[in-house]
Amino acid sequence: xxxxxxxxxxxxxxxxxxxxxxxxxxxxxxxxxxxxxxxxxxxxxxxxxxxxxxxxxxxxxxxxxxxxxxxxxxxxxxxxxxxxxxxxxxxxxxxxxxxxxxxxxxxxxxxxxxxxxxxxxxxxxxxxxxxxxxxxxxxxxxxxxxxxxxxxxxxxxxxxxxxxxxxxxxxxxxxxxxxxxxxxxxxxxxxxxxxxxxxxxxxxxxxxxxxxxx
Numbered sequence: 001x002x003x004x005x006x007x008x009x010x011x012x013x014x015x016x017x018x019x020x021x022x023x024x025x026x027x028x029x030x031x032x033x034x035x036x037x038x039x040x041x042x043x044x045x046x047x048x049x050x051x052x053x054x055x056x057x058x059x060x061x062x063x064x065x066x067x068x069x070x071x072x073x074x075x076x077x078x079x080x081x082x083x084x085x086x087x088x089x090x091x092x093x094x095x096x097x098x099x100x101x102x103x104x105x106x107x108x109x110x111x112x113x114x115x116x117x118x119x120x121x122x123x124x125x126x127x128x129x130x131x132x133x134x135x136x137x138x139x140x141x142x143x144x145x146x147x148x149x150x151x152x153x154x155x156x157x158x159x160x161x162x163x164x165x166x167x168x169x170x171x172x173x174x175x176x177x178x179x180x181x182x183x184x185x186x187x188x189x190x191x192x193x194x195x196x197x198x199x200x201x202x203x204x205x206x207x208x209x210x211x212x213x214x
Contacts, residue, residue, distance in 0.1 A: 040068030041075055041111065043141040045154040052135060052158040055127040057088065060156050062119045064141050066111040067151075072143040075108040077119065079139040084130075085123045085158075092119040111143075131162040 047060035062079060066072040077095065081087050086101045094117045097106040104121060111117065139154045146152065 037070035038068050038145050038147040039066055039070050039072035039111075039113075039143050040148045040151075041065070041072050041141045041143045041146055042067050042148075042151040043077070043139055043154045045137065045139055045156045047156055047158075050156070050158050051161045052085070052125045052129065054125055054129040054160065054162055056125050057122055058085065058125060058158050059120065059122050060137070062121065062139050062154070063116055064108070064111065064119075065116040066113055066143075068147060069113055070145070071113065072111040072146070073109070075111055075141065075143045077104075077106040077108070077139070077141050079104040079119075079121060079137060081123050081137055082135045084126050084128075085135055085137075086126070088122045088124050090119055090121050092117070095119060125160070129160045129162070131160055134159045 042065050044063045044065075045060060046063070047058070049058075052058050062077065064075065064077060080103050081101075083102070087099055087104060090097050090099055090104055090106070092106060095106040095108045097104060097119070099105075104119075106119065108117065134157050136155055136157045141152050142149075
């Protein structure tokens, strides 16, 4: 009887010692060994002015950052400009880019953890760009193994500023790459016609208001 109790105590003592060894090993292990390192690419868009003047240009910056704990490889950046904007140029020191009038595509070999890179995009605003229209760009970034895809998109909205008073621009519809005008349901390629009609109506109402006031 005494021998069996002694044996049980030895088993428990060994189990406790083994558990302590495992706990100490876990504490001593490097942080990376407790979870696989992975990249996390993010993208942000910024501009100094959101006014799109007919016949002028808009300029904005896309910033891509690797917020993860591993190198991001084969990074892809896409930016789409809505009509009537027409992409003119992109400046990117660490990226290889291809540009069309409506879409920008860039490839980056790798981005170290905590590092960022910036792209400056310039787009033309045509002289006949209609008033009462806001134009929304759409940018995205991707990389194999990205752990947080929810922060991979960014957008900017530019407002066409022509001859109408600024207080009439608040109700301007927003056009993206595939959006339609909510008031008319018109597809993007007829948006200019609809916007011109809205602008003309706004101008008539403004003139009538001034006439009654005086």
